Amino acid sequence: MENHPTTLADWLALLETMHPKAIDMGLDRVRQVKEAMAIEFACPVIIVGGTNGKGSTCAMLESILLRAGYRVGLYTSPHILHFNERMRINGQSATDAELIAVFNKLDVIRADVSLSYFEFTTLAAMQLFADAKLDAVIFEVGLGGRLDAVNVLDADVSIVTSVDIDHTEYLGDTREKIGFEKAGIFRAGKTAICGDPMPPQSLIDHAEKIGADLWLFNRDFNYSGDKLQWNFSGRSGRRNSLAYPALRGANQLLNASGVLAALDALRLRLPVGAQEVRTGLALVDLPGRFQVLPGQPTVILDVAHNPHAAATLSQNLGNMGFHPYTYAVFGSMQDKDIAGVIEHLKGQVDHWCVTDLPLPRAASAEEIREKLIAAYGESPAAGDTERSIQTFATPAEAFANAMSRAGENDRITVFGSFLTVAGVMEFRHSEHH
Incomplete structure (x- = not known):
């Protein structure tokens, strides 16, 4: 060239x-x-x-x-x-x-x-x-x-x-x-x-x-x-x-x-x-591997994107002590075993904020929502304060929504792909500057 x-x-x-x-x-x-x-x-x-x-x-x-x-x-x-x-x-x-x-x-x-x-x-x-x-x-x-x-x-x-x-x-x-x-x-x-x-x-x-x-x-x-x-x-x-x-x-x-x-x-x-x-x-320092951010509500970033990693994330969340509600910001590539990931985490999460990701091979938020409904056996009722599933166009919007709803003793876990974590890190970065 x-x-x-x-x-x-x-x-x-x-x-x-x-x-x-x-x-x-x-x-x-x-x-x-x-x-x-x-x-x-x-x-x-x-x-x-x-x-x-x-x-x-x-x-x-x-x-x-x-x-x-x-x-x-x-x-x-x-x-x-x-x-x-x-x-x-x-x-x-x-x-x-x-x-x-x-x-x-x-x-x-x-x-x-x-x-x-x-x-x-x-x-x-x-x-x-x-x-x-x-x-x-x-x-x-x-x-x-x-x-x-x-x-x-x-x-x-x-x-x-x-x-x-x-x-x-x-x-x-x-x-x-x-x-x-x-x-x-x-x-x-x-x-x-x-x-x-x-x-x-x-x-x-x-x-x-x-x-x-x-x-x-x-x-x-x-x-x-x-x-x-x-x-x-x-x-x-x-x-x-x-x-x-x-x-x-x-x-x-x-x-x-x-x-x-x-x-x-x-x-x-x-x-x-x-x-x-x-x-x-x-x-040792490694962003996005069960990275717990300081402040309230507690925010956890984890690039877990397959069932094996999701099982570890679930175990780590279970070891953290009590939080009234857990919010999940979740986006995934289409070729992943999304149902397998959900299976490990559905017991840990109350409110799902699922997101599209900016790549053609990403699963849509709507596809993920359908898999969540299948995993729980029903769709949460509108206005249910104990459980919800909402869809968003970007990880930043999903995260902003979780932040707006979470109490200071709740926690938000961001996972599913490097892109999900990156979207939230960029958003937090822009908020702080």
Whole structure:
């Protein structure tokens, strides 16, 4: 391309139109461009896949390694408010100028190879991190594993956090099929960690077949804990009296255990002390993962968008203590198991504010309303103060309505998609300025 875009917004708009398919499974094109880029990492490469818990796992790894004084690159997706969140160096999002420069560089190298938005930006992250001379790089898988663009890298340590049903049109409709796709990030002779307490046999078989060094929860590592602190044990010993991760919720010790197993495997190349682990866990920050905002009514933001994540959200809400009424701001993509998500949360929510989302593949608020009525067996009567279902055009309008009705001791939980959470975060941001 002769004239490159000069702003990040223009670049991203171009990337969305460059390739005929939004999701194009297969690694040949990405591999070809990566070879032309001649990217090599001298530092450990950690790849994190899984259905839920990827973002938390990446955030904890980054936080601990930064406390230990290492230079760390972290690539995650999707972003919540700004694209720059996807590429972080030493805990800071890449600047527009850095992203434009690496996009320009990559565009010249790729010559005439067509890349999707995700493929292009993933390769750009690899280039950005390779140029930055880091001590560790962490890449979060976008979708699945085996055919995800991130998988053109060879990981020193691969982590699969959990295996559950999501993205069935690409990954299959059983845990066994999905487990095989996730296990695609494992490498021969390298550490392969699975944090799922019930790993699919397909994942175990694949790891054995390729000769990966598989670490399984409860066999190679586990945790124990009481109300005040927790302990981790791995192959090379224990870490005791650990602080709970700052990320709240039921699965965070499972995720944190996978993180400590990875650090255990890398201990000779990236030694990390006890205090750095404690501080890293205590200070980890990740927007939109059971994020409880200060103030009244209580507002909880959670990007839960499949039944497995919804079950965790329901458990976390149940552990919070008494609130007279719970309002839900809920929007979802059409391809999700919306009925399955509702099933886990219908007992926790009194008033539903369901919303359209600004993407063609979103479910309409009206479709969600019909699924709610089916789940409860009836439509709430007009004027019912105990239960209601209302539809809105945007997450901001749904949230404003919930705020206007909720008492100060009530709570509002916003969930169902990154876009639902982003819409509310943007709205709150504009309210405060």
